[in-house]
Amino acid sequence: MLMSRILEDKLASLYRAGRLVGGVYLGKGQEAYSAALGCQLTKGKDILGTFIRDQAARIAWGEPLLDAFRTYFGSVLGPMRGRDGNVHRGRPKEGLPAMISHIGSMTGVVAGMLFARRLQGRLGDAVGVVTIGEGGTSTGAFHEGLNLAAVEKLPLIMAITNNQFSYSTANSRQFACENLIDRAKGYGVDGYTVDGTDLVECLRVVSTAVRRAREGHGPQMIVASLLRLSGHGEHDDASYIPDAMKQSSVGRDCMVVAEQRLIAEGWGTAAEVESWRAECRSAIEKTMAQVTKEPAPDPFKESWRALSTPELAEGMWLE
Amino acid sequence: MSLTYLEAIREAQYEALRKNPNVFLYGQDIGGFGGAFKATKNLQNEFPGRVFDAPISEDAMVGMAIGAAIEGAHPILEMQFADFSSVGFNQVVNQAATLYWRTNTPCPITIRLPSGGTAGSGPFHSQSMEAIYAHYPGLVILTPATVEDAYWMLLDSVECQDPVIFCEHKFLYYHLKSESFGNRELPIGKARIARPGRHATVVTYSAMLHESIRAAEELQADGYQVEVVDLRSVKPIDTDTILASVARTGRLLCVGEAFPWGGVTAEVLARVATEAFHLLDAPPQRLNSKDTPIPYHPNLWKAHRPTVASITDALRRLLRD
Incomplete structure (x- = not known):
């Protein structure tokens, strides 16, 4: 989570300096929950279906920093080769599907990955995580996907982050139930709530949900509040968030909470945390220095072909 | 023995399941019930654990198929009616169609759309969706018009590593019969000269092939030999075969059952006008349904879609010019 925060601070400054095109969407404030999700998964075995605020989960799962920088800068050596950018990156064959912008639609995809593995007899105790915001729970895709996963009893963890605002829309205009977790019963899945600002609590709840999914108890739904x-993106000053909410317990910075707890419990010292920060900064600077030297995509070398079967691509559009 | 178009769809799925262990079937009511049209009749018994009833969730069904394809499976999805695929539209055009281009991961899924009008089916069980999917890059759109093509092109779809929208026409399900499935003669993307001629070309596909052939037969009595081209695949479109036919006849009518704004017929006319304007002896023509939703009552429905009479009229006008 430390690496994620430092990386995202770097991305924000690159955006403000005009060095990144398009949007920059950050996960600041939800690193504890996100990292807890990522670190419960094993790369090469489990599936991570991310949304836009999961830098920490990506790092904890094992996505290399190189993939992040190469996608933001559009390097041809990256997984998206300049065809898609920023958080729209992944390596589907390695268990990291590349999200599309249409909220909720990765649910069905992760369910299908699990379904196929089970059909092929190689699911084992692998699980798939789908992350989504509270606003995403209003979509038809979320409902259809989670219902399908529940019908199929797939080991899917629906990790909802209630970060109080969907872009600028407050929860009172987003859903009418008292607590989103009440919906778990309706889907016939286990439900958990957690204080998303508390790393230790996140680890406890997420590990329980992941274990239950691995044991064959079907989809698990978590709602983390933070x-x-x-x-919403770095173009948005979020002036609609009331100060009172920022001062309340839900507005705590999970990074500060985690660091204080770590020092108070004697799990590490302030000096150690500072040295971890320095390590993160150094890795980030090194990766960025490498990526900025890499070639950008060349429209004259681009294939301009959307089909994998060359003979089915109509020649008239390839020129 | 005679085989129907519907039996071809069923038998092709049987063959795909038999040949390829990665194939599975997913759709509403397709299991023990055998599907709304019985296109999967008995397949669940014959292939236990590989034919699944889906919840009424077209979006999640397509999403699920894409995820399965990422993992090396080849799902065949049945939409109960092509019309309902609009609920899964986002997953088709934004997820399946972009997956290879974005991530270098092929997306081998086949989505069967029971398409087109039949008497009494009304606005929401009659649509032809080929043009709206063909608009998006990254999809292959097939529109078989014969029993043989229904069989072989469905098997081709399952061998294809790209997402295939398989538009099978409901009007042909029971009407169309053949003695056998014949042989695999043409690859995806190749059109077929269904009826040779030299005075005018009709380019068409799916159920309109049969109406067009009958119109051509009527005009034979007047001494006209009308060539009929069956596109078979609307994306990719076989422009070469169309242009070669227009070069022989100098006159073009394109017939489709879909709505008139844009679409396959407009695409064919645009290609002929831009590539072969000098070969035309008369302005190219197109004939589609009327620009309203598809009506319920048979009297209205028959007048809404192109018919043998309206195609014959259009051809007479084209031949007079």
Whole structure:
């Protein structure tokens, strides 16, 4: 989570300096929950279906920093080769499907990955995580996908982050139930709530949900409450978030909470944390220095072909 | 023995399941019930654990198929009616169609769309969706018009590593019969000269092939030999075969059952006008359904879609010019 925060601070400054095109969407404030999700998964075995605020989960799962920088800078050596950018990256064959912008639609995809593995007899005790915000729970895709996963009893963890705002829309305009977790019963899945600002609690709840999914208890739904500590994207100053909410317990910065707990429990010292920060900064600077030297995509070398079967691509559009 | 178009769809799925262990079937009511049209009749018994009833969730069904394809499976999805695929539209055009291009991961899924009108089916069980899917890059759109093509092109779809929208026409399910499935003669993307001629070309596909052939037969009595081209695949479109036919006849009518704004017929006319304007002896023509939703009552329905009479009229006007 430390690496994620430092990386995202770097991305925000690159955005403000005009060095990144398109949007920059950060996960500031939800690193504890996100990292807890990622670190419960094993790369090469489990599936991570991310949304836009999962830098920490990606790092904890094992996505290399190189993939992040190469996608933001559009390097041809990256997984998306300049065809898609920023958080729209992944390596589907390695268990990291590349999200599309249409909220909720990765649910069905992760369910299908699990379904196929079970059909092929190689699912084992692998699980798939799908992350989504509270606003995403209003979509038909979320409902259809989770219902399908529940009908099929797939080991899917639906990890909802209630960060209080969907872009600028407050929860009162997003859903009418008292607590989103009440919906778990309706889907016939186990439900958990957690204080998303508390790393230790996140680890406890997420590990329980992941274990239950691995043991064959079907989909698990988690709702973590926290506050988004940034705009929807870096173009958004989030002036609609009331100060009172920022001062409340939901507005705590999970990074500060985690660091204080770590020092108070004697799990590490302030000096150690500072040295971890320095390590993260150094890795980030090194990766960025490498990626900025890499070639950008060349429209004259681009294939301009959307089908994998060359003979089915119509020649008239390839020129 | 005679085989129907519907039996071809069923038998092709049987063959795909038999040949390829990665194939599975997913759709509403397709298991023990055998599907709304019985296109999967008995397949669940014959292939236990590989034919699944889906919840009424077209979005999740397509999403699920994409995920399965990522993992090396080849799902065949049945949409109960092509019309309902609009609920899964986002997953088809934004997820399946972009997957290879974005991530270098092929997306081998086949989505069967029971398409087109039949008497009494009304606005929401009659649609032809080929043009709306063909608009998006990254999809293959097939529109078989014969029993043989229904069989072989469905098997081709399952061998294809790209997402295939398989538009099978409901009007042909029971009407169309053949003695055998014949042989695999043409690859995906190749059109077929269904009826040779030299005075005018009709380019068409799916159920309109049969109406067009009958119109051509009527005009034979007047001494006209009308060539009929069956596109078979609307994406990719076989422009070469169309242009070669227009070069022989100098006149073009394109017939489709879908709505008139844009679409396959407009695409064919645009290609002929831009590539072969000099070969035309008369302005190219197109004939589609009327620009309203598809009506319920048979009297209205028959007048809404192109018919033998309206195609014959259009051809007479084209031949007079």
